[in-house]
Amino acid sequence: MNPTLSSFVGGDRGDWTVRRAVAVSGDALAAVAAVDVVAGAPDDGRARWVLRGVVSHDRYVTRAEKTLLAARSPPLGRPEATYAALIPIKKSDAWWAMTQDERRAVLEERSRHIAIGGEYLPAIARRLHHGRDLGEPFDFITWFEYRPEDEPAFDEFVARLRRSDEWRFVEREIDIRLVRTT
């Protein structure tokens, strides 16, 4: 129930091997061979970069939406879900200057972010981390896990979101695809 800090540690070795990394918008991150997902804030001098974020309370879903999603959402760590995507995002000042009702209207009523996400359940497991209030370079870090054969569906999912009104407020986005190393 309490907010949980996670760190995504990019470096030479790690539990997840990078298959490819694309800077979808804005500056790229330094290229790394692997990523570790670590609880807390490790002091790892060997890392090329560390992205931090907090798993925290829900910001946009209504109770009805949450009930629907929760019933269909798989857990992280499924043995067969050997593929992952790490997608850090920074939104624009214009996004954060909006009030809650305005942000919700863009996110769901105009962009159907929550509904579109629901279409890819139970194939794709997802965990959202918040970095903005920590002073991190990315506002959000989303971690996804799925089976290799579900990657075309995952590609379709992120392509639909990137065409949405909400994505006009995304000023930096990196899409890192991984495969479990161990």
Next chain:
Amino acid sequence: MNPTLSSFVGGDRGDWTVRRAVAVSGDALAAVAAVDVVAGAPDDGRARWVLRGVVSHDRYVTRAEKTLLAARSPPLGRPEATYAALIPIKKSDAWWAMTQDERRAVLEERSRHIAIGGEYLPAIARRLHHGRDLGEPFDFITWFEYRPEDEPAFDEFVARLRRSDEWRFVEREIDIRLVRTT
């Protein structure tokens, strides 16, 4: 526009002298003579305690409410506003388990938190800091500034909130009243 970290440093000396401190709910804080309000995260070994929070984007107000409040809200630092209140609050797990629509319904439709606050403008200046995602002991730290003659109105304001449905979710609250030292 970016989130701004503030620290409230309790100790022997500071810009704001403590007039009184009351643990309204839950455990008290250690008694201090004064509080400093400092940008960033100072490493102050002489402090009895340091509370940290981030001024961040709006979470509950609608655009209509924000427009109304912004037109009437005074800035911090008015020379005549020599009294202040520092009110750190921790809400319960039950609060954070609610979805946004449920929290908003308790906060405003049932408790009229935003509307009640508006009644005390422009007398009372306010700045809200978020601590929960930082792993701080308090979810919120609110800082208020007002003229000494407005303290009865301020007392009425906090008493009304403490009688509201929303306050059933408050499990720890400290009310520290201060006067500008310098």
